[in-house]
Structure formats: C-alpha cells, structure tokens
Amino acid sequence: EAGVAQSPRYKIIEKRQSVAFWCNPISGHATLYWYQQILGQGPKLLIQFQNNGVVDDSQLPKDRFSAERLKGVDSTLKIQPAKLEDSAVYLCASSLVRASYEQYFGPGTRLTVT
Amino acid sequence: DQQVKQNSPSLSVQEGRISILNCDYTNSMFDYFLWYKKYPAEGPTFLISISSIKDKNEDGRFTVFLNKSAKHLSLHIVPSQPGDSAVYFCAASALLNSNSGYALNFGKGTSLLVTP
Numbered sequence: 733e734a735g736v737a738q739s740p741r742y743k744i745i746e747k748r749q750s751v752a753f754w755c756n757p758i759s760g761h762a763t764l765y766w767y768q769q770i771l772g773q774g775p776k777l778l779i780q781f782q783n784n785g786v787v788d789d790s791q792l793p794k795d796r797f798s799a800e801r802l803k804g805v806d807s808t809l810k811i812q813p814a815k816l817e818d819s820a821v822y823l824c825a826s827s828l829v830r831a832s833y834e835q836y837f838g839p840g841t842r843l844t845v846t
Numbered sequence: 847d848q849q850v851k852q853n854s855p856s857l858s859v860q861e862g863r864i865s866i867l868n869c870d871y872t873n874s875m876f877d878y879f880l881w882y883k884k885y886p887a888e889g890p891t892f893l894i895s896i897s898s899i900k901d902k903n904e905d906g907r908f909t910v911f912l913n914k915s916a917k918h919l920s921l922h923i924v925p926s927q928p929g930d931s932a933v934y935f936c937a938a939s940a941l942l943n944s945n946s947g948y949a950l951n952f953g954k955g956t957s958l959l960v961t962p
Contacts (some may be wrong), residue, residue, distance in 0.1 A: 736889070754911065774850070774952025775890065775933050788949060824891055826912050832941050837889030 734758065734840035738824050739761040750812040753841045757805070757811045757826030765835060766799055766809050775790060775823055814845045849873045850938050852953035859960050865923040867956050869936030872917065876938040880950070881910060881921050886931045893934070894921070926960045933957045 737756040745751050748791065762783050767775035771782055780788040784804040786790050791800070796815070801807040821842050825835040849868045859865045869879075879897040882890035896903040896910045896919065903906055903910050909922045936953040 772854075774937075774954050774955060775950075776952070777949050788893070791945065833880060833950075834892050835894060837882075837891065839887065839889050 735822055736826055736836055738822075738838035738841055740841055741839065742842050742844075744846065745814055747816055747845050748813040750810065751814055751843060752823050753824075753843075754811045755809070755824030756806045756840060757807070757824070758828075760788055761826035761828050761836070763802075763827045763829065764801055764807050765827075766807070767803040769821045769823055770821070775807070778809070799802055811843075812828075814843075816845050818843045819843055823825065848954075849876075850951045850953040852936050852956050855899055855954070855957050856906045856957040859926045859958065861928055861960055861962050862925045864920070865921075865925075865926045865930065865958055865960065867934050867936075867958065868919040869919050869921075869953055870917055870918075871938050871951075873938070873940065873951075874917070875940045876951070878939045879910070879912060880918050880939070881908075882935040882937060882952075884935060884955070890935055908912050923958075926958075928960050928962055931958055 739754050754809045757768045764781045766778045768778050769775040779799045797811055799809045822839040823837050823840045825833045825837045830844045849872050870900045880895040881893040883893045884890040894905050894910050896912050901912050912919045933955045935955045937950040939950050
C-alpha cells in the first residue's frame with residue numbers, strides 16, 4: 733500500500749512570496765490533515781478535511797494560509813504571503829475514517845523563508 | 847498553551863537496557879493517547895496507543911502506561927535496540943465534536959539515542 737505522498741520535499745522562498753504544497757493521501761482515506769511542525773516543536777494541526785469538506789480550521793492563519801481538497805482526494809496548502817515565522821515542516825496525514833486516532837503521515841515539506 | 851508536555855528533550859540508553867519516555871498532559875478531556883516515532887526526513891509513524899479506560903497497553907517490546915490521576919503516561923521500550931534511535935512524540939486526543947472527529951495534540955518530542 734502506497735503511503736501519503738507530498739511534494740515538494742524542500743522549498744526555499746523569500747518573505748512575501750507565495751508557496752504551495754501538495755498532498756496525496758493513502759487511497760481510500762477520507763480524512764486528511766495538514767500539520768505545521770516548527771523546529772523543536774511537535775506537529776500542530778492547521779486544518780482537517782473530511783472528504784472535500786473542512787471540519788476544523790480553527791488554527792489556520794486564514795489571512796495568509798488557505799487549503800483545499802476539491803475532489804476529496806488530493807489537497808493543496810498555500811501560503812500567501814509568506815513570513816519568516818512560517819519556516820517549518822508541513823506534514824500531511826490521512827486516516828481511513830473520521831473517527832480514527834491513527835493517522836498516517838507523509839514525509840513532509842521543509843519550508844525555509846528567508 | 848502546551849497541553850501535552852515532554853519535559854526531557856533527549857535520552858541516551860545502552861542497547862539491551864530499558865528506555866522510559868515520559869509525557870504529561872493538562873487537559874482532562876483527553877481520552878486517547880498515542881506515541882509516534884519519527885526518523886529524520888520522514889513523517890511520524892504510529893507506534894502504540896492507549897485508551898483512557900486502560901492503564902496499560904503492550905505490543906512486543908513497547909508498553910505504554912497511563913496514570914490518569916497524575917495525568918501522566920510513559921512509554922517503555924524493553925530491550926532497547928539501536929534501531930529505536932529516533933524522536934518520540936506523545937500525542938493526546940479528544941473528540942472535538944460529532945462532525946469533526948479527533949484532533950491530535952502533540953508534545954515537543956524526546957530524542958532517544960540507543961548506543962551499542
């Protein structure tokens with residue numbers, strides 16, 4: 733079974749630029765999560781999708797971050813414009829059903845904002 | 847506000863000995879606890895979990911203990927092996943609402959080094 737795929741793996745941008753990350757969850761997984769992991773911290777949930785609907789985006793900085801999962805499969809997370817404090821690893825995870833504690837993570841995208 | 851705390855950033859253990867990783871939490875609504883393991887340049891992988899109705903769960907070399915009154919859980923690895931060297935994250939979950947399911951709250955992680 734293929735795991736959660738993410739691209740790109742690394743991205744370096746200047747502040748005020750825009751960036752987008754892509755995630756393809758495990759086939760058949762209805763729930764998709766985006767996490768931000770700042771160096772030295774644990775992952776922090778940004779947004780959770782159930783199929784193509786948002787079920788929790790309470791910690792998403794909506795003035796600059798946006799995410800979508802149009803067809804209920806792939807998802808894109810965008811930052812526009814980026815700030816220095818956005819430097820982090822962005823992790824995508826998926827789970828089979830909504831009420832599942834066990835989430836499967838992708839390798840992450842390491843973003844550096846200079 | 848950090849609701850899940852791992853106060854030891856790092857731990858070094860000799861191969862064959864027991865590794866004990868600790869985790870404390872503050873939110874009494876948490877009802878499920880998990881440990882994730884993370885190697886460099888990889889995403890976290892699920893290791894073991896425990897429901898709040900239990901006080902112990904065992905899976906091979908890994909055992910998780912939960913002390914609800916103390917809001918404390920620990921992960922025991924016996925015997926420790928060099929391949930266990932990784933960052934271990936403690937996570938706790940509570941049902942957000944009937945629509946959203948569960949969100950994981952992670953600690954900062956403990957870096958375990960198992961030396962030969």
